[in-house]
Amino acid sequence: MQQHIISFFGDLEKRPIERLAILVGGMIFFWILEGFIPLFPMKYKRGKLKHAVVNFGLTLFHLLIHTLLAIFIVKLSDWGRSEGFGLVYWLNSGIWLTVIISVLALDFSSWLVHLIMHKIPVLWRVHLIHHSDTNVDVTTGLRHHPMDSLLRGIFFIIFIFISGAPMYGVMIYQTLVVVSTAFTHANIRLPETLDRILSYGIISPNMHKVHHHYKLPYTDSNYGATFSIWDRMFGTYSIIDKDKLKYGLDAKFPNEKDEDFIFLLMHPFYKREKK
Numbered sequence: 001m002q003q004h005i006i007s008f009f010g011d012l013e014k015r016p017i018e019r020l021a022i023l024v025g026g027m028i029f030f031w032i033l034e035g036f037i038p039l040f041p042m043k044y045k046r047g048k049l050k051h052a053v054v055n056f057g058l059t060l061f062h063l064l065i066h067t068l069l070a071i072f073i074v075k076l077s078d079w080g081r082s083e084g085f086g087l088v089y090w091l092n093s094g095i096w097l098t099v100i101i102s103v104l105a106l107d108f109s110s111w112l113v114h115l116i117m118h119k120i121p122v123l124w125r126v127h128l129i130h131h132s133d134t135n136v137d138v139t140t141g142l143r144h145h146p147m148d149s150l151l152r153g154i155f156f157i158i159f160i161f162i163s164g165a166p167m168y169g170v171m172i173y174q175t176l177v178v179v180s181t182a183f184t185h186a187n188i189r190l191p192e193t194l195d196r197i198l199s200y201g202i203i204s205p206n207m208h209k210v211h212h213h214y215k216l217p218y219t220d221s222n223y224g225a226t227f228s229i230w231d232r233m234f235g236t237y238s239i240i241d242k243d244k245l246k247y248g249l250d251a252k253f254p255n256e257k258d259e260d261f262i263f264l265l266m267h268p269f270y271k272r273e274k275k
Helices: 002-010 016-036 048-083 095-119 121-131 138-142 146-163 167-185 192-198 205-211 229-233 261-269
Strands: none
Touching: 002 167, 016 138, 016 167, 048 138, 048 146, 048 167, 048 261, 095 121, 095 146, 095 167, 095 229, 121 146, 121 261, 138 167, 167 205, 192 205
16 A cells, blocks of 8 residues: 555656646536535626636646746655655655655645745735635636746745655645645635634635635735644634635735736736735
């Protein structure tokens, strides 16, 4: 069983069709689920499908950038293994401890880069494209400006270098985060008790929706991607009644343009506005 898991994930980066199937399959599953148990009745400007097309357009940039970075990631991971460089090698970790260290290190990188993008004004102007969606659903999960995607990839690489994560550890985490991203952004209603219990270990839908609330300080909280431990550990956890949630931005961002694809791409280069 152990060797089968390692074998499957160890060369998953060489099977792009399977990787894409995981991404698309997860999104389709939660897309359908949104229709049965919606959290909110959405008020799409031009319909759900056209809203999705805008987000998918940004997703294509995200996938392209991370596909190109994957070439470097594979080489870096292989170098760490050959040189014995990285936390997993210094601790002489077995397979399962290696998986745990790899997953936690890469999840922390997601939390950290997310925090930094909220705290540095020039990076916030890039990241706010994700927050500008006034109808948060499963397609919002990969709605990132290309510069946002590039920065996430750089931090991902840094933490592969530090942790020494082998490719099977990298791919296990990437699979987890793809499913988690679809789950946390999906417009689905879970029983509040279940959602709260889940939030003690992983990012639950209601927990992440707080992060998409249009107003501070809620926007600057709940940065986690997969696990909630970082927000709880570093005091960035927050909660709000879901009935008070409102998506979008309270800054000088024209929320009516949240489905204008060209505007979203060009916005970071327009005249600076305060957060």
